[in-house]
Amino acid sequence: MPAPHWPAPTATAPVTATVALPGSKSVTNRALLLAALADGPGTVRRALRSRDADLMASALRALGATLVATGETAAGVDWRVTPGPIRGGASIDAGLAGTVMRFVPPMAALADGPVFFDGDPHARKRPMGPILDALRALGARIDNDALPFTITGPLTGGEVTLDASGSSQFVSGLLLTAARFEKGVTIRHVGPPVPSQPHIEMTVQMLRAAGVTVDDGERDVWRVQPGPIAARDMTVEPDLSNAAPFLAAALVTGGTITIPSWPVHTTQAGDALRGLLTAMGATITRSPSTTDAPHPANRPEAHPTGQPGAHAHPTGRPGGEAGPDTTDLVVTGSGVITGIDADLRDVGELTPTIAALAALATTPSRIRGVSHLRGHETDRLAALATEINRLGGDAEETDDGLIIRPRPLHGGTFHSYDDHRMATAGAVIGLAVPGVAVENIATTAKTLPEFVQMWTAMLDTP
Numbered sequence: 400m401p402a403p404h405w406p407a408p409t410a411t412a413p414v415t416a417t418v419a420l421p422g423s424k425s426v427t428n429r430a431l432l433l434a435a436l437a438d439g440p441g442t443v444r445r446a447l448r449s450r451d452a453d454l455m456a457s458a459l460r461a462l463g464a465t466l467v468a469t470g471e472t473a474a475g476v477d478w479r480v481t482p483g484p485i486r487g488g489a490s491i492d493a494g495l496a497g498t499v500m501r502f503v504p505p506m507a508a509l510a511d512g513p514v515f516f517d518g519d520p521h522a523r524k525r526p527m528g529p530i531l532d533a534l535r536a537l538g539a540r541i542d543n544d545a546l547p548f549t550i551t552g553p554l555t556g557g558e559v560t561l562d563a564s565g566s567s568q569f570v571s572g573l574l575l576t577a578a579r580f581e582k583g584v585t586i587r588h589v590g591p592p593v594p595s596q597p598h599i600e601m602t603v604q605m606l607r608a609a610g611v612t613v614d615d616g617e618r619d620v621w622r623v624q625p626g627p628i629a630a631r632d633m634t635v636e637p638d639l640s641n642a643a644p645f646l647a648a649a650l651v652t653g654g655t656i657t658i659p660s661w662p663v664h665t666t667q668a669g670d671a672l673r674g675l676l677t678a679m680g681a682t683i684t685r686s687p688s689t690t691d692a693p694h695p696a697n698r699p700e701a702h703p704t705g706q707p708g709a710h711a712h713p714t715g716r717p718g719g720e721a722g723p724d725t726t727d728l729v730v731t732g733s734g735v736i737t738g739i740d741a742d743l744r745d746v747g748e749l750t751p752t753i754a755a756l757a758a759l760a761t762t763p764s765r766i767r768g769v770s771h772l773r774g775h776e777t778d779r780l781a782a783l784a785t786e787i788n789r790l791g792g793d794a795e796e797t798d799d800g801l802i803i804r805p806r807p808l809h810g811g812t813f814h815s816y817d818d819h820r821m822a823t824a825g826a827v828i829g830l831a832v833p834g835v836a837v838e839n840i841a842t843t844a845k846t847l848p849e850f851v852q853m854w855t856a857m858l859d860t861p
């Protein structure tokens with residue numbers, strides 16, 4: 400029986416709270432995969448525990464890696480990862496995780512036998528063609544153009560051309576394993592612009608931190624030299640994209656939200672919230688990190704390099720990985736939200752929160768550059784327009800985004816479409832609109848299983 404809809408709490412006063420966020424999904428799933436491909440045992444600290452991260456851990460185990468949790472706190476889990484020979488015969492569940500369905504197949508193509516992939520019903524609709532064609536061009540055999548499929552190596556690598564306008568994950572997926580291909584890889588993108596450039600930058604920086612030679616000097620071309628991927632000891636940054644609904648609460652209620660341990664330098668898309676929320680009327684300041692328990696990366700023992708095969712990054716701080724330079728991010732709203740005209744191509748995963756704020760704004764908004772969101776957890780452009788309009792709003796889909804005009808909203812059901820960020824967008828609207836019930840709030844477990852507790856605690860903070 401489906402769980403009852405979640406009555407989204409309405410704020411009765413400005414919220415003032417400190418919200419500590421668990422680790423980044425994007426960093427966690429890259430770090431685990433790189434650790435499983437490395438030249439020795441390594442450690443991933445403060446990794447996210449969520450459905451997507453658990454699916455990645457299970458996939459890597461199925462392919463022969465050993466993952467042992469050596470410690471777990473509210474901030475995340477510390478994984479000791481020991482690579483093994485890459486095993487065929489595995490069956491991988493990608494769930495609805497883009498990072499599993501696009502990042503793991505290139506590794507599976509190095510296995511000693513066929514590997515089967517499937518996922519949630521909607522996962523079968525998410526675009527896979529360009530990365531599967533690329534893997535074919537590099538030597539693998541694959542029996543379908545979307546999930547479910549079986550991939551059979553060997554794969555030698557080499558040069559490949561693909562259209563990555565549908566998802567940056569096609570490029571990141573190939574890059575992450577490429578150093579283990581006999582010939583490395585040269586990827587050339589041809590087509591409309593590749594979205595989510597910061598996520599590709601995150602991939603490149605994490606590879607370089609593991610000693611891999613990556614040349615991204617030519618636009619839309621990436622070259623990875625074959626060679627070892629160094630085992631490391633690294634710490635995952637907090638998930639800045641998951642900060643979005645909490646920071647939005649400051650704008651909606653005219654309150655103040657503080658996020659501890661916000662990295663000063665990062666490749667996470669969520670860092671763009673600083674500019675976007677300022678444009679929508681927030682005041683943002685940074686103050687020395689005082690509110691958080693000391694972050695492991697801030698302690699001297701954070702980067703032990705004593706184990707054989709373990710390497711610390713020379714600066715200890717490649718983008719995406721927690722380092723010593725963090726501050727508290729303090730966001731204060733005035734209670735009045737200004738509409739925005741923004742190209743979100745590089746930070747598409749922030750769209751549901753920005754659209755929720757736009758639906759509560761006093762002036763119109765236009766969101767551009769995000770046609771690729773039709774291939775996300777759901778068609779997010781259609782879903783956002785439908786759900787905002789269901790509550791009485793005025794949202795219109797365009798070819799590449801949304802136009803949202805001010806109109807008073809009323810209560811009703813806000814459907815999540817099994818999309819974690821739709822569910823949290825419903826929660827944001829519910830802060831201002833009494834009677835909003837979010838269908839399937841549990842889908843937030845994709846990247847933030849503690850969402851409801853954290854939201855309630857935020858509202859309960861005196």
Ligand SMILES: O=C(O)C1=C[C@@H](OP(=O)(O)O)[C@@H](O)[C@H](O)C1
Nearest residue numbers: 425566567568594595598747748
């Ligand atoms: O590489 C990653 O970790 C991600 C890349 C982006 O994908 P798209 O380029 O498909 O939008 C982003 O939206 C997704 O949430 C995570």
Ligand SMILES: C=C(OP(=O)(O)O)C(=O)O
Nearest residue numbers: 495496497498748775776
């Ligand atoms: C698009 C997203 O996820 P995925 O990694 O499944 O593509 C997202 O988290 O917004």
